[in-house]
Amino acid sequence: MDRRLTTIEARLRFITACLVALVVMGMFLATLYRHGTVSSLWWIALLSLLLVALGVWSHWWVVLPYRRSLHILRLFSTGYTYRSIVDDKVPINEELVAVNDVLQQLLNTDQLMNASKRQAQFLALQNQINPHFLYNTLEGIRSEALLAGLSSVATMTEALSTFFRYTISGVENLVTLKEEIENTKNYFLIQQFRFGTRIKLKIITDGVDEEEILRCRIPKLTLQPIVENSIVHGLECKGGEGTLTLRLEGSHERLFITVQDDGVGMANSVLSAIQRNLSTRSFDYVKRDERHGGIALINVNNRIKILFGEQYGLTVTSQQGVGTDVMISLPRSIADGSES
Amino acid sequence: MKQEVLRLEQVTIPPYLWDIHMHIYETEIVALIGINALGIDELLSIMLRNTALHYGHVYIKDRLVNDYLYSNRKENNIALIGRKTSLVESMTVEENLFVLRKRGRMRLVNFSLLTVQMRRLLAPLGLNLAERTLAGNLTAFEKLVVQLVKAQLDKSALIILTDISTLISEADLTRLKPILGRLTSEGMTFLYVCNHHQEAFSLANRCYLMREGRIIKHLYPEQMTDHIIEQYTNDFSDFVDLGDRRDYYDRQVESLKPLVSVKELNYKAMRSLTFHVKEHETVVLLDSDNLVIDDLFEMFSNTAGALSGEILVAGEPSSAARRDIALVPPKPDVSLIFDQLSVLDNILFTSDHRIEALWLSESRRKALGRDLMADFGDRISMTTPRLCSQHERIMMVYQRIMLQKPKFLCVVQPFASIDMYQRISLIEIFDRLKRRGCSILILSVSLSDSLQIADRLIILNGGTVEREVLRSEFSQFRDIASSIPSQSKE
Numbered sequence: 016m017d018r019r020l021t022t023i024e025a026r027l028r029f030i031t032a033c034l035v036a037l038v039v040m041g042m043f044l045a046t047l048y049r050h051g052t053v054s055s056l057w058w059i060a061l062l063s064l065l066l067v068a069l070g071v072w073s074h075w076w077v078v079l080p081y082r083r084s085l086h087i088l089r090l091f092s093t094g095y096t097y098r099s100i101v102d103d104k105v106p107i108n109e110e111l112v113a114v115n116d117v118l119q120q121l122l123n124t125d126q127l128m129n130a131s132k133r134q135a136q137f138l139a140l141q142n143q144i145n146p147h148f149l150y151n152t153l154e155g156i157r158s159e160a161l162l163a164g165l166s167s168v169a170t171m172t173e174a175l176s177t178f179f180r181y182t183i184s185g186v187e188n189l190v191t192l193k194e195e196i197e198n199t200k201n202y203f204l205i206q207q208f209r210f211g212t213r214i215k216l217k218i219i220t221d222g223v224d225e226e227e228i229l230r231c232r233i234p235k236l237t238l239q240p241i242v243e244n245s246i247v248h249g250l251e252c253k254g255g256e257g258t259l260t261l262r263l264e265g266s267h268e269r270l271f272i273t274v275q276d277d278g279v280g281m282a283n284s285v286l287s288a289i290q291r292n293l294s295t296r297s298f299d300y301v302k303r304d305e306r307h308g309g310i311a312l313i314n315v316n317n318r319i320k321i322l323f324g325e326q327y328g329l330t331v332t333s334q335q336g337v338g339t340d341v342m343i344s345l346p347r348s349i350a351d352g353s354e355s
Numbered sequence: 356m357k358q359e360v361l362r363l364e365q366v367t368i369p370p371y372l373w374d375i376h377m378h379i380y381e382t383e384i385v386a387l388i389g390i391n392a393l394g395i396d397e398l399l400s401i402m403l404r405n406t407a408l409h410y411g412h413v414y415i416k417d418r419l420v421n422d423y424l425y426s427n428r429k430e431n432n433i434a435l436i437g438r439k440t441s442l443v444e445s446m447t448v449e450e451n452l453f454v455l456r457k458r459g460r461m462r463l464v465n466f467s468l469l470t471v472q473m474r475r476l477l478a479p480l481g482l483n484l485a486e487r488t489l490a491g492n493l494t495a496f497e498k499l500v501v502q503l504v505k506a507q508l509d510k511s512a513l514i515i516l517t518d519i520s521t522l523i524s525e526a527d528l529t530r531l532k533p534i535l536g537r538l539t540s541e542g543m544t545f546l547y548v549c550n551h552h553q554e555a556f557s558l559a560n561r562c563y564l565m566r567e568g569r570i571i572k573h574l575y576p577e578q579m580t581d582h583i584i585e586q587y588t589n590d591f592s593d594f595v596d597l598g599d600r601r602d603y604y605d606r607q608v609e610s611l612k613p614l615v616s617v618k619e620l621n622y623k624a625m626r627s628l629t630f631h632v633k634e635h636e637t638v639v640l641l642d643s644d645n646l647v648i649d650d651l652f653e654m655f656s657n658t659a660g661a662l663s664g665e666i667l668v669a670g671e672p673s674s675a676a677r678r679d680i681a682l683v684p685p686k687p688d689v690s691l692i693f694d695q696l697s698v699l700d701n702i703l704f705t706s707d708h709r710i711e712a713l714w715l716s717e718s719r720r721k722a723l724g725r726d727l728m729a730d731f732g733d734r735i736s737m738t739t740p741r742l743c744s745q746h747e748r749i750m751m752v753y754q755r756i757m758l759q760k761p762k763f764l765c766v767v768q769p770f771a772s773i774d775m776y777q778r779i780s781l782i783e784i785f786d787r788l789k790r791r792g793c794s795i796l797i798l799s800v801s802l803s804d805s806l807q808i809a810d811r812l813i814i815l816n817g818g819t820v821e822r823e824v825l826r827s828e829f830s831q832f833r834d835i836a837s838s839i840p841s842q843s844k845e
Contacts, residue, residue: 083424083425086423086424087424090409090410090423095367095410095423096410096423099423099424221357224356224357227356262575264357265356265357266356266357266358266359266362266378266380266417267356267357267358267359267417268359268414268417269359269362269378271378273573290374294365294367294374326364326365326412330374330376332570332571332572332573334571334572334586334587335586336586337572337583337586337587340572340573342376342573344364344376
């Protein structure tokens, strides 16, 4: 097939030319028939057959790709997908191909990734200087020291330094799930000095292939921001004890991590806003005020989608009085010793 | 490593489905509980066939079969077992199992060989059928088991079971559990679709809760508790526990004289069936074996004659032609709504005894239509009910009964296959009918939510009355019924 016929506009021109050729041929044969050069009417059947074939061909070759392109454009305009418009196999015309190229440069994955990474680093940095965070942590250390339990002071200080070291270095890296969980445990330990036994962490791993699941690679700082969200917005506001459950399961192709809390849950309006932001692609959140909430979830979601594809990411469900679940869907990729 | 049988990612079909994420592993029984019905049919249809998606991806056994860019409209290897049987009733079980197969190439049928194979497959599931049994002669439970075996023979990746509790009795549901357990151990996977969490919790490994076309909760085994589910069904519990409603039912303990008398009835599986329904009383007749309900309903319609005994309503033989009797069969949205008539005419269908010259005077009908605008809106002026939803059609049936003002109403499984909000509407209608003095008899194979409106429960066993239970004693059915009425505080 001619490479020039890769756009719908070109195909439409080609089909129109075929149609004109058929009409001209029909008129020519009709003239011959009128002059008696051609006596039988076989050519009418032949032309009808060609016309029907042209119709069927047009449907598969032009109408269906046109509908698909239109659908992709609609999804693009509503924020569902960015990649598909670039990957569209049969674009509407050459001009749109050029527009797509420019758009691809604008949507350069590296730039988006940088924006996303910057946001992650910003949040991490903010954690370091957050006075409440430091205050509460140091208060915990002081209380422990007063109570003369030096071993626990050491444990806490170690947890704090390990957490900071992990958070600050190489946000762009992929790490094993085991490492990410260790960091989450560290973070949880620090928070436990503040909340005491009010909050509990439970990790449930799929018993069948626990070892392999823990070796799967995930983007660094995927879990900690979600766990932090669950503690701050879910468990902290709840009176009484609260449990945070990390559930790890996997199939041949996928890794599912679910962060569940039995905290206060979200109001429907807040949940709808977060779900809308997670299901559509936008980087507006980078510019937003941190107080809007849900930034960490959207940031993690966008990083996963940029790194692995649009079919991966976060799903949030929540009910007031029950709690919030955040399910992270990732491709199953096992660490082979070296980081990519 | 777990094998994924089905995975839906961000599946969106406005206005029915929004951002659906779901995954089912091999050998699992996963339940899908609809808090309301919106989107469930669409969700099942995209599992069965690769129809166009607005957005999202569908994978079967880790293979992408459908996405928003291309839908091939092919059927997936997924079996659906529901109220409508997939068996050809005029053919034998052997033919249904081995001849009518998707990729069957059988030319010569050796019946004796097929019977041996059939028995080998059905015996471990506790079913022993005679040679050349017609599928039409099987009980609902036997049909269900045969369909399960057929799906196994077709190597279906997933079997979707819908509305099973409305198809088989509670006793059969208990028998089904080990059968599903056995089939999952042989590699089969199930999606159990229902409206009540009790039946889902008793069968499933995991549950998805769905409301307004969204998955609102993924319940893991330790979360499958009444406490958690109650948070999602607050509207229902708030409604049924309304103080004045509860007080009204509790006051109705002593009723007047009997309105309906069923005396010494013998017909098919019925054995000297005797019971009565008093005026203003609501009685639930629970036939766990599913032996007599259909026949008893036919006898109330006067379409079947008993060998001995009689049914009297207000001292006269029962008949569907009587305007003081209303009979509602299963699925009234299909069987009692006539697409050839307008919405208004459907509603007024049985009101001619109350309004003089109803069918001759269009102005009277229009005036009634204006009164009904508040409940039905613009739908009331539609020339056909074809475009009405299932809920609207059910409401049309019950509005017709409200206008008819019967003394006695007999309903078969009113709470089957409807979502929580529809159940609330129905309970409200039954409450209104009861307040107007109507006696109600509910024929049911499972308790569902019928105890919420019942004054008395009659339990049948083997075609005869085993025992009667009063409203104050309903608490003993806490684990069987979907919901039971709470007692007013003394």
